[in-house]
Every structure is written in structure tokens, then in C-alpha cells.
Amino acid sequence: xxxxxxxxxxxxxxxxxxxxxxxxxxxxxxxxxxxxxxxxxxxxxxxxxxxxxxxxxxxxxxxxxxxxxxxxxxxxxxxxxxxxxxxxxxxxxxxxxxxxxxxxxxxxxxxxxxxxxxxxxxxxxxxxxxxxxxxxxxxxxxxxxxxxxxxxxxxxxxxxxxxxxxxxxxxxxxxxxxxxxxxxxxxxxxxxxxxxxxxxxxxxxxxxxxxxxxxxxxxxxxxxxxxxxxxxxxxxxxxxxxxxxxxxxxxxxxxxxxxxxxxxxxxxxxxxxxxxxxxxxxxxxxxxxxxxxxxxxxxxxxxxxxxxxxxxxxxxxxxxxxxxxxxxxxxxxxxxxxxxxxxxxxxxxxxxxxxxxxxxxxxxxxxxxxxxxxxxxxxxxxxxxxxxxxxxxxxxxxxxxxxxxxxxxxxxxxxxxxxxxxxxxxxxxxxxxxxxxxxxxxxxxxxxxxxxxxxxxxxxxxxxxxxxxxxxxxxxxxxxxxxxxxxxxxxxxxxxxxxxxxxxxxxxxxxxxxxxxxxxxxxxxxxxxxxxxxxxxxxxxxxxxxxxxxxxxxxxxxxxxxxx
Numbered sequence: 001x002x003x004x005x006x007x008x009x010x011x012x013x014x015x016x017x018x019x020x021x022x023x024x025x026x027x028x029x030x031x032x033x034x035x036x037x038x039x040x041x042x043x044x045x046x047x048x049x050x051x052x053x054x055x056x057x058x059x060x061x062x063x064x065x066x067x068x069x070x071x072x073x074x075x076x077x078x079x080x081x082x083x084x085x086x087x088x089x090x091x092x093x094x095x096x097x098x099x100x101x102x103x104x105x106x107x108x109x110x111x112x113x114x115x116x117x118x119x120x121x122x123x124x125x126x127x128x129x130x131x132x133x134x135x136x137x138x139x140x141x142x143x144x145x146x147x148x149x150x151x152x153x154x155x156x157x158x159x160x161x162x163x164x165x166x167x168x169x170x171x172x173x174x175x176x177x178x179x180x181x182x183x184x185x186x187x188x189x190x191x192x193x194x195x196x197x198x199x200x201x202x203x204x205x206x207x208x209x210x211x212x213x214x215x216x217x218x219x220x221x222x223x224x225x226x227x228x229x230x231x232x233x234x235x236x237x238x239x240x241x242x243x244x245x246x247x248x249x250x251x252x253x254x255x256x257x258x259x260x261x262x263x264x265x266x267x268x269x270x271x272x273x274x275x276x277x278x279x280x281x282x283x284x285x286x287x288x289x290x291x292x293x294x295x296x297x298x299x300x301x302x303x304x305x306x307x308x309x310x311x312x313x314x315x316x317x318x319x320x321x322x323x324x325x326x327x328x329x330x331x332x333x334x335x336x337x338x339x340x341x342x343x344x345x346x347x348x349x350x351x352x353x354x355x356x357x358x359x360x361x362x363x364x365x366x367x368x369x370x371x372x373x374x375x376x377x378x379x380x381x382x383x384x385x386x387x388x389x390x391x392x393x394x395x396x397x398x399x400x401x402x403x404x405x406x407x408x409x410x411x412x413x414x415x416x417x418x419x420x421x422x423x424x425x426x427x428x429x430x431x432x433x434x435x436x437x438x439x440x441x442x443x444x445x446x447x448x449x450x451x452x453x454x455x456x457x458x459x460x461x462x463x464x465x466x467x468x469x470x471x472x473x474x475x476x477x478x479x480x481x482x483x484x485x486x487x488x489x490x491x492x493x494x495x496x497x498x499x500x501x502x503x504x505x506x507x508x509x510x511x512x513x514x515x516x517x518x519x520x521x522x523x524x525x526x527x528x529x530x531x532x533x534x535x536x537x538x539x540x541x542x543x544x545x546x547x548x549x550x551x552x553x554x555x556x557x558x559x560x561x562x563x564x
């Protein structure tokens with residue numbers, strides 16, 4: 001029965017991906033009769049959630065999702081669908097965009113590598129697929145209307161159910177997970193057995209994942225959009241891949257959103273300017289209009305960049321970049337980047353189990369087993385377990401018996417700290433082109449409290465590593481047994497944890513309904529809207545939750561009107 005279910009889930013995932021590919025379209029002139037009610041910019045975690053929920057809740061509304069990345073070929077689809085191929089997906093430019101941040105004072109003047117997804121499903125297609133909900137009622141303090149602790153809990157539950165989040169079955173678990181939990185207990189982190197995803201203030205647990213029992217990643221596109229396109233939304237929901245939005249089309253007056261003064265005419269978002277991604281800067285922009293609203297879901301880098309390119313930002317900064325100011329708001333300011341620092345080891349007392357052995361990722365047998373729905377090494381996620389410490393601002397320990405940095409086939413143990421940071425940075429335009437990645441000043445470790453939290457957390461990582469049973473033969477390789485873990489080590493080794501929020505945050509840029517202040521018909525619903533880093537091991541669950549909640553609010557707002 002278990003194998004039959006695994007095979008069924010495998011086929012469902014493949015069918016879902018195929019369904020999406022069947023319903024994408026290239027940039028084409030827009031007939032007046034098919035003007036969409038809603039344009040969603042970004043086919044990622046939030047955008048796919050919004051598309052499916054709005055289509056179901058507004059049964060006469062037409063919705064268009066615009067995704068800059070192209071439709072995936074078979075090789076790219078494998079890199080996304082196999083959870084163990086996360087690092088491989090990061091190296092594929094058609095799936096992931098990578099660039100360097102500005103040098104950061106907090107990390108000794110070093111830049112960090114930044115990544116953002118450029119494919120359907122967004123970050124949910126290229127991340128570790130782990131489901132981690134915040135400790136406490138984080139969302140209730142964001143300033144989003146109607147989002148109290150109960151509403152957030154219900155939205156998290158809806159998303160987790162839609163994704164099929166669960167602890168993986170034994171064949172899809174790393175060997176020696178129990179040994180890690182035992183080491184964590186000896187290091188002061190009790191084992192957490194809660195299956196709900198709501199986390200203890202202190203403890204350690206094995207991951208809950210958005211991965212099927214047959215070892216297929218479940219991203220936002222396969223979980224939300226693909227079923228919608230197979231059902232009642234097939235005639236009203238359009239997903240366009242390979243379409244880059246260059247600006248939001250704003251009509252009306254120029255406003256200072258921080259005051260009551262404007263030129264008397266309201267500013268409204270009426271659509272977007274688009275080009276075919278393959279044409280690049282030489283592409284000829286076309287206008288795609290929206291009858292009701294434009295929803296920005298392009299992520300914590302793409303959304304603020306698009307707002308700035310559309311003239312929404314600080315006038316002096318916009319003018320310096322060659323953009324005409326339209327609405328004065330602190331877009332890009334106050335972004336929160338999570339730093340990451342690690343302690344790694346190598347073990348010699350127990351065998352290198354096949355499920356831990358990255359050497360097998362390229363084997364024909366592993367590929368055949370995965371294709372047949374039997375999971376195996378290709379069906380496992382890149383991380384194994386999570387711990388949480390409460391000292392300082394709180395931090396997360398993420399562990400795995402694999403590594404991205406060393407040759408495959410070595411018996412590696414990897415662990416990293418990801419703190420809940422207070423430090424804030426800034427995102428700005430490098431120039432007036434959407435094709436140039438934004439300049440990101442991470443601000444990582446600018447606050448002394450963040451450094452102290454990181455030092456304490458990394459020391460705990462070392463305690464866990466040293467607490468493995470002697471028979472395990474664990475030896476520290478990074479930073480090394482003879483290295484004292486202190487501020488200097490943390491600053492010298494910290495890199496971006498690839499978690500970024502707050503670049504168009506509620507309160508500073510958005511009102512409580514997630515609308516851009518001073519602009520009618522323009523919403524931001526993604527990680528950039530979240531004003532502080534969620535107290536979870538990753539923000540993915542909170543982005544899903546926010547999109548679920550926002551969709552409910554939008555449905556109530558637009559129900560009953562013409563076209564609804």
C-alpha cells in the first residue's frame with residue numbers, strides 16, 4: 001500500500017508539472033475582452049498561492065500570473081523536483097539568479113552571494129523544502145489587518161495541508177538522525193516530537209518537509225496552480241512564463257505618501273509594462289492592463305526593485321538612478337538578511353550510509369529508483385533536522401549528514417546557525433534597468449546583539465558535535481578544534497543564509513491591507529511585506545501563510561462586484 005501511494009504521488013507531481021507547462025503562453029497583444037481582473041507579478045511561493053485562491057474564491061475573475069523565468073525543460077525539472085538537487089538548481093541560471101551583495105562592514109568588508117529563484121514556484125522550488133513555523137504569535141505584530149494569532153494559525157494549517165507537509169518516511173531520512181538527536185539532548189536541546197510544525201522555544205527535531213513519500217518536491221506551483229489549471233480555473237487563470245515586468249503602470253497624480261499633500265488626483269496602478277525575457281534589454285515593452293488590481297509577488301528582491309523602477313521610493317535616490325519619482329516611500333529600506341555561520345565535522349566510526357552518500361546522486365541506479373517513485377538518495381532533502389536555542393534573540397541550528405562544499409563521498413556532518421537578526425540593511429537600484437540586479441547592503445551583524453546571539457549559537461553547534469557518542473568517531477573540521485569561537489570567527493565566516501524580508505514592509509511602505517501607500521489598486525504580498533524576520537528556521541511557511549490570509553481578504557473585498 002505504501003509503495004502504491006508513493007507511485008501515485010509521484011505521478012501526481014509529474015502530471016501537475018505537465019499541466020502547468022500546457023497552460024503557459026508567450027507575450028501577446030491583449031484583447032479588450034480578455035483584460036484580466038488581477039495581474040500577479042511573480043509565479044513564486046506567494047504568487048501561485050494567490051492565483052489559486054483568488055481564482056477559486058472569485059469564480060468570474062480573470063487572473064494572469066507573470067513569471068520571468070522560462071518554462072523548464074526536463075533537466076531543469078529534475079533539478080527542481082529532486083529535493084537533494086538543491087545545490088544543482090542554484091547553479092542553473094535559467095532557474096536561479098545569483099549575484100553579490102555590496103561589501104558588508106559586519107562581515108569584515110566581504111560581500112555575500114545572493115540567490116533568487118527565476119522559475120515557477122519561486123523559492124519553494126529551490127530551497128530546502130523544510131516546513132518551520134514561528135515560535136509565538138509573530139504575525140500578530142506585523143500590522144496586517146485581520147491577522148491575529150488565530151487567523152495566522154489557520155492560514156499556516158491550510159498551506160501545510162495543501163502542500164502535504166509531513167515528516168518523511170524512514171526510506172527518505174538520513175542515516176544517524178537518532179544519533180544527532182541524542183547528541184543534541186546531551187548538549188541541552190531536548191527532542192521535540194510535535195508533528196504540527198509549531199516549534200518549542202528550545203529543542204531539536206527532525207524536519208517536516210514539503211516532499212512526497214516518493215521523494216518529489218512539492219512547490220507552490222505544483223500544490224496550488226497545477227490543480228487549479230486542471231479544474232474550474234482552466235478558462236480564467238493564465239500563467240505566462242518568460243515574461244519580465246519592467247514597471248508598474250501608474251496613472252494619476254504624484255503623491256507624498258507620508259503626508260496628506262498631493263496634486264489632487266489619485267495615483268492608481270492600471271497595469272504593467274512587459275517584455276519577453278528572452279529579448280532582454282532590447283525587448284519592446286507592451287502594456288498589460290488590469291481591471292481591478294496589480295499584486296506584486298516578485299519576492300524580497302524583485303518586488304522592491306519593481307516599485308523603485310516604477311517611481312515609488314525616495315525621490316533623491318530615484319533621481320540618482322535615472323527614474324522619475326512618483327510616490328515618496330522608503331522602499332528598499334530596512335530589509336532584514338539572516339546571517340549563517342557553521343560548524344562542520346567528519347566521522348569515521350560508522351559507515352557512510354548509502355542515503356547519506358552524495359557520490360550516488362549521479363548514479364543510474366539512483367536515478368532509476370527515483371524515477372520509479374522509490375525515492376532513495378535523490379528523494380531526500382538537503383537538510384535533516386532543526387534545533388532552536390533561546391539565548392539572545394534566538395537562533396536555529398540546521399543539521400545534515402551531507403555538505404555542499406566538499407567532494408561527494410566523504411562522511412560529512414554539516415551544521416549551521418541562523419539567528420533571528422535585529423540588524424537592517426538596504427536595497428537600492430544600481431541603475432534604471434530591470435535587467436541589472438539591485439544593490440543590496442545586507443547590514444548583517446551590524447547590531448552587537450546579533451553578534452552575541454551568533455557566538456552563543458555557534459558554540460552550541462560545537463557542543464552538539466562534541467556530544468556524539470565516542471563510537472561515532474566525530475571530528476570537527478570547521479572551524480577546527482583548536483579555534484576559539486568568538487566575535488572575530490563569526491564575523492570572518494558569516495555568509496548570507498538566503499533568508500531576506502522587509503524590503504517593502506507593512507507600516508513603512510504598505511498599509512494594513514498590504515496596499516502600497518498612496519497608490520490605489522497596487523498590493524505587495526510576499527516576503528518583502530514582512531517587517532521582521534519570522535522566528536522560524538525559514539520564512540517560507542510565513543510567506544505561504546501571508547498569501548493565504550491576503551487572498552481571503554481580497555476575495556471579501558472584491559466579491560459581488562462586476563466580474564466577480
